[in-house]
Amino acid sequence: MSEYDPNIIAFLCNWCAYAGADLAGTSRLKYPSNVKSIRIMCSGRVDPVFILEALREGADGILVAGCHPGDCHYQSGNYKTSRKIRLLRRLLRELNMDPERVRFEHISASEGQKFADVVTDFVNELKVMGPNPLKGECQ
Amino acid sequence: MERIGVFVCHCGINISSMVDVESIVERVRELDGVVEAKSYKYMCSDRGAQIIKKSIEEKGIDGAVIACCSPRMHEPTFRGVAEDGGMNPFTVEIANIREQCSWAHDSRERSTEKAMKLVMSSVAKARLLEPLERGRTPVIPNALVIGGGIAGIQASLDLANEGFRVYLVEKDPSIGGRMAQLDKTFPTLDCSSCILTPKMMEVYHHPNIDLMTYSEVLSIEGSIGDYRVKVRRKPRYVDVDRCTGCGDCVTACRMRDRIPDEFNMGLSNRSAIYIQFPQAIPLKAVMDSETCLFHRFGKCGDGPLCVEACEAEAIDFEQKEEVAELNVGAIVVATGYDLLDPASLHEYGYSRSKNVITTLELERLISSSGPTKGEVRLPSSGERPRSVTMIMCVGSRDETQCSWCCRIGCMTALKQVILLRENLGEEVEINILYTDIRSFGKGYEEFYRNVRAENTNFFRGRPSEVRIRNEDIRIDIFDTITNKLFEIRTDMVVLVPAVVPRADSGEFARMMNLSRSGDGFLLEAHLKLKPMDTFVNGIFIAGCCQGPKDITDTVAQASGAASRAAGILSKKELENDPLIAVVDADLCSGCRICISLCPYSAIEPVVETMAGEEVVHAEINEVLCQGCGACVAACPSGAINQMGFKDNQILAMIGVLNDCSDAGGLK
Structure with missing residues (x-):
């Protein structure tokens, strides 16, 4: 097996977090390439099944990022998702999976630096945590 | 595919x-x-x-x-x-x-x-x-313009002249905004009211403009092409159809000269019933119920003097707040700016001396309709100042306050140098303490050179403190050009405060569903290429609500926003984005979870009779649905899907990003 290189799947809302990630690029801020994003219109679109499925398939970390509280383009999607993720993390603990593998962040369209920092920090944390124990089951 | x-x-x-x-x-x-x-x-x-x-x-x-x-x-x-x-x-x-x-x-x-x-x-x-x-939606060919400053006025006139019905909503009793408070404008030294008042009159008389002053937007529903807006019309307690704007009630009021006049920045006092300023549009009195004796105590001497004075019988204490419902296709937001309250910066002494004022207060002192009828006098003693010192960048370009440049401060101060000389004579000493002079606009640099050529002292630097002992004001300034520390004695200090978002801009943005940039101003869709657009289709922004700018740029942006709005209003119908949620009625169990989650009330239960039994399923209104996908993620039956973001489409992406073989597809 090659050296462990965490794989992060990020669900980014179109209006804030995805724009923030774009801004990080436009500002030429460098962050690890371990993160690959899936654009959705609102973080509220994130079905917990997406996260469970991604973990089952061996993703080491899942980042869900939406607008800041009160700034949701769709009024409250970010709030709904933050609650869902809190529950999901509890469920992960029950399943003996480290809940820290799933992160929810508020990143605005003007926070390119925050996006780069969150990714960098998450990658470092996942390196300490080690690979997803389910890795390899379906690869 | x-x-x-x-x-x-x-x-x-x-x-x-x-x-x-x-x-x-x-x-x-x-x-x-x-x-x-x-x-x-x-x-x-x-x-x-x-x-x-x-x-x-x-x-x-x-x-x-x-x-x-x-x-x-x-x-x-x-x-x-x-x-x-x-x-x-x-x-x-x-x-x-x-x-x-x-x-x-x-x-x-x-x-x-x-x-x-x-x-x-x-x-x-x-x-x-x-x-x-x-899908297709018809467009309501009406526009809403929020804010009656120069930006809102320009946008309203442009739209109305194109033939669209315009509702101009202004929270103050008169339109005119900040520009109405100015005496003259840089760099041409045009008298502000001389160029603004004709436009205000045009708004007032325009057959296509419904002017709603003393009103506020309460709520907004719908989407591009068909917004439904509720506007609260505050009671003026004056029948505007009868009021002639004569001002007799203002002079009669028992509270005369006892309430700080907001328009004059508190430098003079007004009555409880007042006309906002002499050129107010509409020129109608308004009663401030919070200070009116009759409103507060149910009693005003032997009877309200305003009622007695008003020959037109326009005073109406029974007036009630009204809520108007408007239907518009596009919206221009032009809500303007606030100035930083310099009291929060103790070192400048704003709250310690009456003779430390802001540029806007000086503007009112210079204005012939202002508290001193255009004579610049020291607020403490009423004497002529022999020396005036202007401090630029108060709170601006300051990491601890506002990191941005206010864009109008330098030119405002330079303009006021000329106005002060006109007012106080050539012998007045004027000191300018600046960080950099930013004279970026057309004709601005030339204006700056003219002022610099005159007998004005320029110090480059920020004062460490404004020291105040009674009438004696001293300022320590380290001039970074000559590398020397100076002590300036001066009679009057004029602060050039930072331009900040309006105090209620967070609340307002939330109500309108608009985003704000890190500085708190409303966020444009693209700083360079879509500076008038927002991320909400059909809502445009103009003027200082988007960020500090001068009148020239404000008017340009307002016309731009009006033109963007007209682009929508001129269409008979709009095409809807089909990336919305759709219910599979066969899978829907009728649990109604989605209905409670939808922020746009776009989902409704539909009752159908199937095989003699009544069954409920959800149905999504394709015009109201904005495509957030909250209902999709929440549906326990998997009966809702979002077009372009279907579950299987997203799961397929996840599979590939995980190198998962059962995601399929790799040869």
């Missing part, structure tokens, strides 16, 4: 310097369903569009993956290209390999690897995309 074309853009060298584009092209050719793979230097160029169209024609592709910059940038471009070429525009998927790949990473090998994954995941999604059709 079954016949997918993949088009990888070099973006000059923006992508190709960090991503091996050709290796991606070679690799994706191997993928299931991919019948065409090409790269080009600039895919968004006309030549790039030709390449895509040729593939549609010759290879019969029915889906496309474009690996290029962010979909926030060029998704509409490539959808348009596909449509032009005869393909369904909604079977186009963008893989963002510039902003989120080549620009963000510094290893070519790793960037290429990541770009490959992103393209492959987009191909996986494209295989499952479906052709979609746009």
